[in-house]
Amino acid sequence: MALLTPAERRECECFRDLAFVNPFLPERVELERRALGDAFVPWGLARAPRPDLEPDPNTRTLLARSAELLARLQARAAGGKRADASELELCGHLAVFVLYHRFHDRMTAVALALDEPVARVRAPWFAEFERETEQHLRLGDARLLPEEDAPRLLALLVQIARCFHNVFVRIGGRSEAAVRLRAEIWQSVFTHDLLRYRRCLQDRMVEVPTLVTGPSGTGKELVAAAIGRSGHVPFDVDKSAFVLEEGELFLPLAISSLSPNLVESELFGHRRGAFTGALEDRAGWFERCPGYGTVFLDELGEIDAEIQVKLLRVLQTRAFERIGEHEPRRFRGRLVSATNRDLAAEIERGTFREDLYYRICADRIETPALRDLIAGDAGELEHLVNFATSKLVGERTAGETAEARELAAEVSRWIESNLGLDHPWPGNFRELEQCVRSYLVRGTYRPSLANDGEARSRSNALGDAVRAGELTADELLDRYCAQVYDHVGTYEGAARALGLDRRTVKARAERARTSD
Numbered sequence: 001m002a003l004l005t006p007a008e009r010r011e012c013e014c015f016r017d018l019a020f021v022n023p024f025l026p027e028r029v030e031l032e033r034r035a036l037g038d039a040f041v042p043w044g045l046a047r048a049p050r051p052d053l054e055p056d057p058n059t060r061t062l063l064a065r066s067a068e069l070l071a072r073l074q075a076r077a078a079g080g081k082r083a084d085a086s087e088l089e090l091c092g093h094l095a096v097f098v099l100y101h102r103f104h105d106r107m108t109a110v111a112l113a114l115d116e117p118v119a120r121v122r123a124p125w126f127a128e129f130e131r132e133t134e135q136h137l138r139l140g141d142a143r144l145l146p147e148e149d150a151p152r153l154l155a156l157l158v159q160i161a162r163c164f165h166n167v168f169v170r171i172g173g174r175s176e177a178a179v180r181l182r183a184e185i186w187q188s189v190f191t192h193d194l195l196r197y198r199r200c201l202q203d204r205m206v207e208v209p210t211l212v213t214g215p216s217g218t219g220k221e222l223v224a225a226a227i228g229r230s231g232h233v234p235f236d237v238d239k240s241a242f243v244l245e246e247g248e249l250f251l252p253l254a255i256s257s258l259s260p261n262l263v264e265s266e267l268f269g270h271r272r273g274a275f276t277g278a279l280e281d282r283a284g285w286f287e288r289c290p291g292y293g294t295v296f297l298d299e300l301g302e303i304d305a306e307i308q309v310k311l312l313r314v315l316q317t318r319a320f321e322r323i324g325e326h327e328p329r330r331f332r333g334r335l336v337s338a339t340n341r342d343l344a345a346e347i348e349r350g351t352f353r354e355d356l357y358y359r360i361c362a363d364r365i366e367t368p369a370l371r372d373l374i375a376g377d378a379g380e381l382e383h384l385v386n387f388a389t390s391k392l393v394g395e396r397t398a399g400e401t402a403e404a405r406e407l408a409a410e411v412s413r414w415i416e417s418n419l420g421l422d423h424p425w426p427g428n429f430r431e432l433e434q435c436v437r438s439y440l441v442r443g444t445y446r447p448s449l450a451n452d453g454e455a456r457s458r459s460n461a462l463g464d465a466v467r468a469g470e471l472t473a474d475e476l477l478d479r480y481c482a483q484v485y486d487h488v489g490t491y492e493g494a495a496r497a498l499g500l501d502r503r504t505v506k507a508r509a510e511r512a513r514t515s516d
């Protein structure tokens with residue numbers, strides 16, 4: 001006779017899937033719905049659950065049900081019922097689910113503390129966690145998940161809480177594209193199979209470099225930071241703490257802002273006297289990065305050919321030397337790079353090494369352009385504006401939150417009536433943040449800077465066409481509307497200057513642009 005009834009097996013499978021599902025995918029909500037049946041509360045954050053910030057009614061019920069199910073099965077096993085191997089495994093996953101949710105708040109507090117530049121983060125409740133792990137991972141006289149010990153499990157569960165926080169709090173948006181982006185970041189940290197990650201990959205993901213591509217201002221550095229700050233940090237039982245080595249978790253280097261010599265010295269370090277200005281020995285990013293840290297190379301497409309060779313060697317062998325030294329050193333962390341260049345074209349041109357490209361892009365994330373995130377959806381625009389205003393005004397108190405919401409509503413209305421929902425946002429999220437700041441200070445925003453090049457060439461083309469007498473009166477008015485809009489920055493202002501109504505100006509300017 002099996003330990004589990006068919007219904008209990010289904011329930012256990014559901015809790016296992018819930019424990020290991022990517023929390024940013026809509027599947028998670030479906031699983032919750034399946035596990036809770038009639039008790040499921042559709043509470044509006046379906047695509048972006050936020051258990052670290054708001055109490056979630058579904059999670060509470062799930063915890064109560066899973067704990068009750070585990071207790072029932074343990075009582076049955078204590079009464080002499082035996083479980084087969086697959087039942088033991090399912091009960092083990094059920095126990096992990098219960099443990100995660102019982103300690104969730106305390107683990108989230110640890111996760112947030114690890115984000116600060118600190119030497120150690122204590123978990124004084126570890127003894128309690130260890131006791132409960134011992135209790136929960138037991139079924140009769142069998143030990144569930146025998147390969148799992150309390151410190152390893154705690155490190156994994158805290159890492160899950162960290163990654164959730166880092167991704168959810170940093171990456172805004174509710175659109176499909178935003179949801180996909182968050183889910184992909186999660187995969188870069190845990191792969192698509194968290195169960196396998198738990199079994200064998202916890203300290204292996206540093207071997208997988210990630211390449212983030214996408215237009216400027218779309219959050220490539222943000223993505224890199226979310227990955228970099230979510231690595232596996234082991235728990236030190238003797239100190240009852242997560243002990244961080246001296247060094248940083250996330251070490252970014254903006255290649256385009258430094259000369260090749262400086263890039264090399266920042267990355268690899270140097271010996272005193274190795275070059276003019278090397279006044280003392282210095283450890284570079286690769287040396288300073290701990291095993292759970294990340295070196296981030298921004299604008300990888302601009303990296304010098306000689307450094308490409310050295311970088312390839314680091315990726316293949318993890319070995320490098322400081323400039324001016326022969327002593328081999330090891331890079332232990334993870335590498336994340338970003339570029340908005342087309343690396344395939346750079347390879348064609350011979351400016352980027354093909355072997356380095358293949359070594360660097362095993363895991364690739366593409367950040368979407370802001371206009372694709374919004375795609376005419378006023379709700380999504382307002383949500384993203386809200387994200388930006390919260391960052392600016394703060395969200396620590398109810399007053400700040402209300403203020404941020406009010407500002408967001410005002411800015412969204414202003415954007416809709418002045419720029420229109422189809423504003424192309426060439427500067428992406430960075431431009432949106434700029435727009436919010438500008439509105440806050442001046443009550444208006446002129447998107448002219450980002451569009452300057454385009455506007456200038458449109459203006460020159462108009463002048464040429466007028467001189468050549470090539471335009472009909474209608475075409476002339478279309479192009480003139482577009483030019484005044486480029487100059488003034490809003491349809492409202494252009495309409496006032498032209499003595500026309502806003503809709504006419506917008507329609508004509510758009511027609512001029514499509515006929516360009």
Ligand SMILES: Nc1ncnc2c1ncn2[C@@H]1O[C@H](COP(=O)(O)OP(=O)(O)OP(=O)(O)O)[C@@H](O)[C@H]1O
Pocket residue numbers: 170171172173214215216217218219220221222223298338340367387429430433
């Ligand atoms: N999806 C997003 N959610 C929230 N904020 C975002 C998002 N994308 C970008 N931002 C914000 O926009 C600004 C620019 O982001 P970031 O520097 O990461 O872009 P980038 O793609 O690395 O740009 P560049 O290619 O110019 O270096 C930052 O202030 C960042 O916080």
